[in-house]
Amino acid sequence: MGRIIPLKKILKRQGIVLSLLCFSFIIGCSQQPNEEPVDYFTIVRPEFTGKLAYETTDFVEDYWRVVGNTGFNKTIYLIADSLKASGYVLEEKAKENDRFTYRIEKRSMTHQTWEPVSASLQIVGADKPMLLSDTNRNMIYLNSVSTPKKGLKTEVVWVKSLKDLESVSLKGRVVFAEMSARKLYKTAIGKGAIGILTYDNPAYLQPEKNTTSIQFRSLPSQDDGNFWGIALSYEAKENLVAALKKGTTEILVNIQTKRYPSEELTIVAEIKGNELPHERLVYSAHIQEPGANDNATGAGTQLEMARTAARLFAEGKIDFKRTMTFLWGDEIISTRRYIQEDAQRANGIKWGISLDMVGENTAITGGTFLIEKMPDPSAIWTRGKDKHSEWGGEVLKLADMKPHYLNDFIISNFKKQGEYANWVVETNPFEGGSDHTPFLQADIPGLLLWHFTDQFYHTDNDRIDKVSQETMKNVGTAALVSGLELVNASDAFVYDQIKKLKERANLRLEEEAKLSLLALTKGSTIDEEKQIITAWKEWYIKALLSLNDVVPKENKTVQKAIKKALSEMSIEYEKQTKFLND
CATH class of the missing domain: 3.40.630.10 (Zn peptidases)
Incomplete structure (x- = not known):
């Protein structure tokens, strides 16, 4: 474990450290390419509409x-x-x-392709469907089979957890759960269920605002299977839960899909x-x-x-x-x-x-x-x-x-x-x-x-x-x-990237040093913070070396520029991490 520096001492050093971080680099190459770089933005912008x-x-x-x-x-x-x-x-x-x-x-x-045709879901006794594929085209699980053309009527079994499945009969019925189908469908199939209804919209979809949204879901390919699934919107889920709370609930389901070799x-x-x-x-x-x-x-x-x-x-x-x-x-x-x-x-x-x-x-x-x-x-x-x-x-x-x-x-x-x-x-x-x-x-x-x-x-x-x-x-x-x-990259590209990589390294190391100073006041250790800044130094050193994939290593002028940049970066790193070694 590293030692913790007292806050007073850290703040005293901060002004000195941050000034050391504001460095700039000069390439100082003995030769620069004679070619003029092409400004592709001026060429592409008028054409790409x-x-x-x-x-x-x-x-x-x-x-x-x-x-x-x-x-x-x-x-x-x-x-x-x-x-x-x-x-x-x-x-x-x-x-x-x-x-x-x-x-x-x-x-x-190795398996058939699939596409949806139509679907509807309605609670028996309700005036209208909860879902129609005309307005909710993601309601059918990918790889679902079709129901009979006239649809089917079945009872819904509401489960709150996988453990609930152990004590209920599912044969010929459909399972409803607010969970991922990956956790549900194998058990449901094994117990004789004919389908699943699920709701699993993450919070970032703002489901209580986007009440009709359905995030698409999928079943494994089942060329010879007979299982189907319907994903619910927040609105449809709320309606179904309200019905289930009143007692036994049956639904009318009609799913038509295509499965065919392709x-x-x-x-x-x-x-x-x-x-x-x-x-x-x-x-x-x-x-x-x-x-x-x-x-x-x-x-x-x-x-x-x-x-x-x-x-x-x-x-x-x-x-x-x-x-x-x-x-x-x-x-x-x-x-x-x-x-x-x-x-x-x-x-x-x-x-x-x-x-x-x-x-x-x-x-x-x-x-x-x-x-x-x-x-x-x-x-x-x-x-x-x-x-x-x-x-x-x-x-x-x-x-x-x-x-x-x-x-x-x-x-x-x-x-x-x-x-x-x-x-x-x-x-x-x-x-x-x-x-x-x-x-x-x-x-x-x-x-x-x-x-x-x-x-x-x-x-x-x-x-x-x-x-x-x-x-x-x-x-x-x-x-x-x-x-x-x-x-079209060549020597000019490499020189430009050397310059920009050093500038970005400068900014990154300066930012990381500030963050490390703050972290030390909150209980982090010297060893932990040094590891972070060292990782960034090594990342940028290797990023500079990766420029060798553009020009041959025999290009001595470019290699000299890269070597000089690496040397300058190492020197600056030592200056920037001095406060971690004192």
């Missing part, structure tokens, strides 16, 4: 999408037609000098690099899920990015030194497969960027635009300005860190667009759960562009009226500009 992104979102969100079903496949072919119209050539028909190509990958599925489709568009085609940036957006923001906006924004890139190339305004790839498919699964199925290709993936829920009208949905960072020390010690979203995240370990310049580079570019467009850009520590995770699991730098908190997240109120064309314009512009800078 968000119109195509919005129109695509409007088309896609009409469908309840899951891999292999009608809406998913129509989205794939809509994207293919749009890419073709902008000059991308079907890969199997492409000639050697065609640099803009696309392909649709088709794979057999194939899994993934679409991949590529812009081949003219110098280093084996090195690439991969953008990834998933299509499945039934919402507008989640994730029709990701699919639509990424499509406009791909088409804008093609148009700017055709106009002679940009080129591509490395390959730029756009991937649309099944969340996490398609991205992971793209990485794993071709080791040589995976070895050339230098950066991954996931677009998920990128078009929100935050005045309606709440929350803000977020960049979910690659794992850095804020995912271990979340303090100060760093905050997790309501999604939440596990506390990571030092072994989980992914130091890389991509974090600060993307944040810097998006902040630049934010200042230009008066658009709020924030960050959150790593939490996982989207297409950035397969990149990180493969030790490829990857991060997430998204929004949270969203009071309509995963609900049937996530529709086109919650989407902002302006937001998609901002996200798409910053994401495409960042991609163009990465795929």
